[in-house]
Amino acid sequence: MSGLLWFSWLFGCDGAAADTAGPVSAEACGDWQSVGQPFALSYCASCHSGRLSGSARYGAPAGIDLETLAGMRTHRARVEARALSAAPDMPPQGGVRDDEREALRRWYACAAPAGEDAALPPAEGVSGLDGAVDLIASVIEEDGGLVLGIESTRSVWLSQRFEVHASGVASLLGWARYVDDEVVESAEYEPGVPLYDPDSTELTATVTTTFVSPTGEGERTDAWVSARALEANPDPRFTDQTSQQVTAVRDGEPELHLWLSEVDMVVALAQREEAGAWAAVIFQTRDELRGADEAFPIEAGGSWKARGFITAELP
């Protein structure tokens, strides 16, 4: 044995190593890349990660983070007690092979050598979801029409005004986007942009659009086409058996997407803002709307949780 290895065995290993029959070679110790990181990724970091917060931690206590070498070293005693003891309770309900636990014990016993410390790269963050916020959506009656208001921290974030007929035909009359309850841009449609008709797959109209924005006011005439595609549902978890997507197109470019469930409830919407960005809202529960008739889903009195974001990257 080289002097260096002998020295490291004497001073680098703790009591766990002393239980073994002899000194542990560097190869047998392993390092962060060969032992520590694979174990942490496989069994710890999906909950115990400093990059996660809230429900994404699946109940892992804040501050007990194991996705890095530093974290695995800092919380060594805790990991040994919870994951490497005779009766481990982490990860919950087992699943770790004996040889994997033994390899981690050896690694810790050798003072958790780093080798070439490596961390997974940061995410590129291309879709803008960093800006996603939790929202509350609700529908109220106003001036004989229905208004879908989407609030963020008790501040209106987006509103859409609809005209809904008993037959199920629906049109969008206008919308407004707010920052700190102030309208930063809005549009009025005359007549409304046809969005939905259970008996039609495509609706065409010539609509006058009036925009209001901090940079001025404009008015123009647009040709709108709304197309309905069946089974274009974004997520079946929040819909029923058959789903559909309504896409409203102006001058050949999609301006608004609505995803509807079989019973004609909106589950998500995405709307292009005048500035070119897209506002997207995903409604996370539809329970309050269940039992609705065959009409367009937005009915006065409904409210539900939503998640939203604005991004210039999509689609």
Place this chain on the structure above:
Amino acid sequence: MRKRRPFWALFLAVGCDGVPQADSDEAEATAPRLDHRAAASRASLDLLGHRPSADTLREADASTLSAVIDAASDDPDLGRRAAWLWNRSLHTAAWRDDLAWLADLPLADQRAIAWEPLAGIMAIVNEDRPFTDVLTAAQWPANDRLAALWDIPYTGLGGDWAWTRYNDGRPLAGILSTSALWLRHSADQTNFHRRRANMLARVFLCADFFDRDVQFEADSVLGVGEVEVAVRETPACVNCHSALDPMAGFLAGFAERSEPTDLEQGKRYSPWLAAYGAAVSNPSYFGHPGESLVDLGAFMAADPRFARCVVRRTYEGLTSASFDAEPTRDTMVREFVDGGYRWDQLATAVIRTDAWALPAFKRLPTDQYLLATSHVLALPESMTGAWSGLDEPLLDGPLRVLGGDPDDVSVLEAASATAPAHLLYSHWVAELAVPEAVALDEARAPAERLLLPASDDPTEDEVRSQLAALFLRLDSRVVQPDGAEVDGLYALWTASGESWEEVLEALLRHPAGRLY
């Protein structure tokens, strides 16, 4: 109609000593080694998918093995071999029975779809790119058929596979962005891509969630909604789902059906679906949040489990030995990473291990067997070079089952034992391939023939010389024209009315043909 010979004739003709023998002259103290010819033949079959040339075998000496290994790094067949090796875990090249509608497509379209995920692996290996490109490349090859099917630009010539890009808004992350991968590995409406996420963990990380021995209470029956709560709150479920579900969130842009109803749905990628799924599922990779397939690919490529898994799959694929028992495994992983993730260097390193050289013989898996058979019979390759003349047996499920282990999951693995079905398979492959091969050879100029003698009216000596050449070509064995092996085959040739088809089929049907 040709006159058929009884089945026993082939044993009489070929004998049962075709198995490569350990060379006692070079035996080491602890284990026998293959002789030079057997070692060179095995190396060529493992690295390139076919046997060495007759000249290489005839002149084999102590330097031949190294020469074969060194030359393999620059041989384009290495990439094809890598692709087929990875197909054993990806299972994309042969699965059309799983999707009934796929069988209605022209065979060339089926091949193109089936080969798409593997085409990138082939190109990455042959172009000496880092193997991490499999998960991170911003382009992926397509041939003309695939480009037409997927509505993507075709950048090649004459139908060849060439690098291109999807242009429907999907993030580009190597194999993760290919439609064919997700056609093969589907997810249904209540699975939310978890099955697909586990496939990625299994294939590229060797971390199959199904391998976790988690303690469950399995007596409860949950509805779909209850399941979605349980996977977030029940400890036994959270054990896997805390990693699996966020990883599945990266895949939301792809169609989520058990069986796409048509090709349009199967090839569709929706950026909005992806954004929606990302918002709902909070995609992350084992605790590392990300937002798109690009992030997922980058995370996986940087994960030390990926490098180790690539080495493990390569090692076990080429040696049939346990990677965990390999004493140099950590060094091999380190050198693979430090060397820039070069698969050719990894494969040739594996071929130099004792575990590769020690077995007295190995069994050719079905894919390797068919590629090698196509090569020795000089059957024409398809335009793409990805498939060879015997690709139909690879695509046809019931026939594939005859050739491998008897189920449709491990069928492409090396059979764990020789089975009677393998004899039937060899018999059937021989009947399918030999007539075409002989017809093609007859059409060649006499001096360029590979299977038949140059003369249309050969003397006995010429026949015997050709029979000895066939032993060398088909079995990598040097026999003498006046030896016992040729005596038996010559007797078959004369008894069958001088049929070269009978002779070739007899050689191909022999069980030793699948041993190497």
